[in-house]
Amino acid sequence: MSKTMYEKIWESHLVHHEAGQAPLLYVDRHLMHEVTSPQAFEGLKMANRKVRNPHSILATLDHCVPTKDRDKPIADPVARKQVETMIANCKFHGLNLYDMDNPNNGVIHIVVPEHGFVHPGMVTVCGDSHTATHGAFGALAFGIGTSEVEHVMATQTLPQEKSKSMLIRVDGKLSEYCTAKDIALAVIGTIGTAGGNGHVIEFAGEAVRELSMEGRMTLCNMAIEAGARAGMVAPDQKTYDYLAGKEFAPSGDDWNLALNYWKSLPSDTDAVFDTTVVLQAADIAPQVSWGTSPEQVAPVSSTVPSPDSFGDNNKALACKSALDYMGLEAGTSITDIEIDYAFIGSCTNGRIEDFRAAAKVARGTTVAAGVTAIAVPGSYHVKLQAEEEGLDKIFLDAGWEWREPGCSMCLAMNGDELKEGERCASTSNRNFEGRQGKGGRTHLVSPAMAAAAAAAGKFVDISLAKAS
Amino acid sequence: MEPYKNHTSVTALMNRNNVDTDQIVPKQFLKKVERTGFGAHLFHDWRFNPDGSDDLTFELNNPAFKGAKILVTGDNFGCGSSREHAPWAIADYGFNTIISTSFADIFYNNCFKNSILPLIVDEKKLQALMDEISSNEGVEFSVDLENQTVTTPAGNGFSFEVEAFRKHNMLNGLDDIGLSLAHEDKIFAFEEQQRQTMPWLWKIA
Numbered sequence: 001m002s003k004t005m006y007e008k009i010w011e012s013h014l015v016h017h018e019a020g021q022a023p024l025l026y027v028d029r030h031l032m033h034e035v036t037s038p039q040a041f042e043g044l045k046m047a048n049r050k051v052r053n054p055h056s057i058l059a060t061l062d063h064c065v066p067t068k069d070r071d072k073p074i075a076d077p078v079a080r081k082q083v084e085t086m087i088a089n090c091k092f093h094g095l096n097l098y099d100m101d102n103p104n105n106g107v108i109h110i111v112v113p114e115h116g117f118v119h120p121g122m123v124t125v126c127g128d129s130h131t132a133t134h135g136a137f138g139a140l141a142f143g144i145g146t147s148e149v150e151h152v153m154a155t156q157t158l159p160q161e162k163s164k165s166m167l168i169r170v171d172g173k174l175s176e177y178c179t180a181k182d183i184a185l186a187v188i189g190t191i192g193t194a195g196g197n198g199h200v201i202e203f204a205g206e207a208v209r210e211l212s213m214e215g216r217m218t219l220c221n222m223a224i225e226a227g228a229r230a231g232m233v234a235p236d237q238k239t240y241d242y243l244a245g246k247e248f249a250p251s252g253d254d255w256n257l258a259l260n261y262w263k264s265l266p267s268d269t270d271a272v273f274d275t276t277v278v279l280q281a282a283d284i285a286p287q288v289s290w291g292t293s294p295e296q297v298a299p300v301s302s303t304v305p306s307p308d309s310f311g312d313n314n315k316a317l318a319c320k321s322a323l324d325y326m327g328l329e330a331g332t333s334i335t336d337i338e339i340d341y342a343f344i345g346s347c348t349n350g351r352i353e354d355f356r357a358a359a360k361v362a363r364g365t366t367v368a369a370g371v372t373a374i375a376v377p378g379s380y381h382v383k384l385q386a387e388e389e390g391l392d393k394i395f396l397d398a399g400w401e402w403r404e405p406g407c408s409m410c411l412a413m414n415g416d417e418l419k420e421g422e423r424c425a426s427t428s429n430r431n432f433e434g435r436q437g438k439g440g441r442t443h444l445v446s447p448a449m450a451a452a453a454a455a456a457g458k459f460v461d462i463s464l465a466k467a468s
Numbered sequence: 469m470e471p472y473k474n475h476t477s478v479t480a481l482m483n484r485n486n487v488d489t490d491q492i493v494p495k496q497f498l499k500k501v502e503r504t505g506f507g508a509h510l511f512h513d514w515r516f517n518p519d520g521s522d523d524l525t526f527e528l529n530n531p532a533f534k535g536a537k538i539l540v541t542g543d544n545f546g547c548g549s550s551r552e553h554a555p556w557a558i559a560d561y562g563f564n565t566i567i568s569t570s571f572a573d574i575f576y577n578n579c580f581k582n583s584i585l586p587l588i589v590d591e592k593k594l595q596a597l598m599d600e601i602s603s604n605e606g607v608e609f610s611v612d613l614e615n616q617t618v619t620t621p622a623g624n625g626f627s628f629e630v631e632a633f634r635k636h637n638m639l640n641g642l643d644d645i646g647l648s649l650a651h652e653d654k655i656f657a658f659e660e661q662q663r664q665t666m667p668w669l670w671k672i673a
Contacts, residue, residue, distance in 0.1 A: 015658045020633055021633045022633050024655075026655070026662075028669055036550065036552070038502075039552075042501070049645070055670075063498075064499060078499040079499045081499075081501060082501055119669075127552075128550055129548065129550040142574075143574050144574065145574060145581060146503075154645050154649070155645060156655060157651075159647075159648060161631070163573075193544060194486070194543060194544040194572075197570055197571075197573060228573075229573050248672060250671070254671065257668065258668045293486055314543065318486065411549075412495060413495045413496070430490065430549075432548060433491060433513070434513050438494070
């Protein structure tokens with residue numbers, strides 16, 4: 001019988017299933033950061049349980065870490081205690097932690113692929129919704145809560161109901177001004193933030209196949225913003241080339257054994273999905289979110305919508321409330337929206353390719369008066385690579401700040417945040433109220449758009465700018 | 469986990485869609501290493517004025533909803549981050565039942581780990597429940613998990629679905645981990661087979 005990639009991975013990880021109980025799924029890899037794990041370690045301790053497979057865990061410090069003055073202690077005592085707790089817990093249980101001064105440190109979903117820790121076909125979890133990122137490798141990767149983090153540490157399994165499957169096919173070629181981020185935002189704009197609820201999404205089609213591994217990671221990363229349990233892309237030669245030679249990738253005879261298995265994973269051609277959505281890549285323009293939900297997004301060449309333009313009453317009310325919060329008027333051209341801040345980074349867009357794309361736009365420009373622009377590499381490896389290529393100089397010359405790695409202003413836990421009313425062009429993943437600081441206003445965009453907006457002080461139709 | 473008991477309780481109304489976990493517990497409260505005390509931060513940015521006083525325009529500050537254990541709210545509740553701090557805050561504040569048309573997946577799973585019952589109703593039913601609360605603020609609904617029913621004074625009650633194992637665990641306050649470990653022989657067998665067929669998964673320096 002023909003199967004989807006999700007079904008193949010699911011079935012090969014089923015430890016036990018009996019009527020009246022949830023299927024028990026085996027977990028191959030477990031990723032961790034400081035925010036969602038302390039209570040799980042505490043739970044283990046109280047029940048006198050051990051970590052079953054310490055080798056299955058890779059941990060980092062990312063959410064609370066400062067992106068400047070890294071040599072000084074973390075100023076916030078509560079954050080400092082959380083970081084110290086993580087270090088102590090990892091030491092106690094013998095877990096691999098990329099501490100703040102480790103050259104491998106960075107945002108969890110950036111460092112894991114850098115070291116080849118997740119392969120095609122693996123079931124991977126993390127107490128973090130953006131775990132979906134690793135689906136880019138043809139893995140089943142999803143976010144879990146802290147109780148489940150404890151569960152996986154103790155048992156290496158999770159009771160899980162099987163999700164429905166959704167195929168999102170993006171046919172044709174993407175315009176040169178668009179990126180994986182624009183596909184992600186366009187998809188969420190199309191199916192909505194609850195559109196993927198209960199589903200695992202497989203992204204396919206020419207535009208997806210043409211994406212680099214970094215681009216596929218950006219796309220899968222935001223599957224959660226569409227409500228999906230996970231996002232995934234079938235592995236192919238790009239996947240194998242990316243993994244080859246990485247620290248935790250198989251080598252020698254194991255490589256061929258693994259490769260054979262990986263090649264068996266893609267969905268069968270006649271596999272049936274519960275839901276199929278087809279987008280034309282040519283219809284996707286550079287995207288800018290205008291509201292407080294990632295589905296409230298529009299092409300840069302358009303205008304801020306009016307609540308009246310939505311047939312659905314709930315959507316109209318959500319639009320009205322978002323416009324109030326965002327301080328925007330319906331009918332305003334997106335390119336007339338002025339910004340105070342630009343942020344390039346996060347697990348969505350903190351990879352080397354993102355900084356290359358942004359630097360290409362930022363080269364020779366100057367950050368507009370009154371705009372603060374910060375570039376935060378996703379990891380020390382990204383930072384070093386960018387510096388080797390001279391990208392840091394391009395940003396610094398243009399008036400950007402070039403920071404140390406971390407989650408930074410994606411969720412503003414580490415002190416990098418917007419003030420009340422400030423407006424930011426951000427390459428992160430969520431534009432929820434207060435996400436980047438109480439009263440802060442977030443517009444989700446691609447790295448190229450963030451760089452263009454920083455220079456112009458407002459959003460720019462990059463396709464027109466390039467053409468002229 | 470506390471066992472879930474049948475109850476009759478004040479039911480609060482929060483007529484908003486897509487309430488995300490960043491609103492349920494803003495990130496400034498995620499730095500704690502404890503599991504307790506998050507109720508004080510529930511809906512912080514909506515609930516309090518900048519000077520720390522209650523924002524009386526916020527739904528849950530309505531005195532009629534004081535002591536509510538049941539929350540009726542809009543579509544896609546709990547979307548966004550996986551933070552279990554959200555259900556911890558909801559439970560610590562006093563809610564043990566949430567009724568909506570839909571929930572985000574991770575939040576939904578997290579609820580069951582914290583003795584919170586997330587109940588899904590259709591749009592029409594949700595509207596009827598919301599209308600009943602609006603016209604009779606402070607109204608008490610009854611939840612019977614054993615028989616899988618909710619009843620209301622105006623007759624807007626309904627039966628709900630819940631997976632048998634989740635119901636069993638909640639009624640008995642059972643530890644999920646213990647249940648999985650009851651299958652430890654099968655976990656061992658799975659690992660042994662994986663070592664044979666996919667040895668590369670087990671070779672990590």
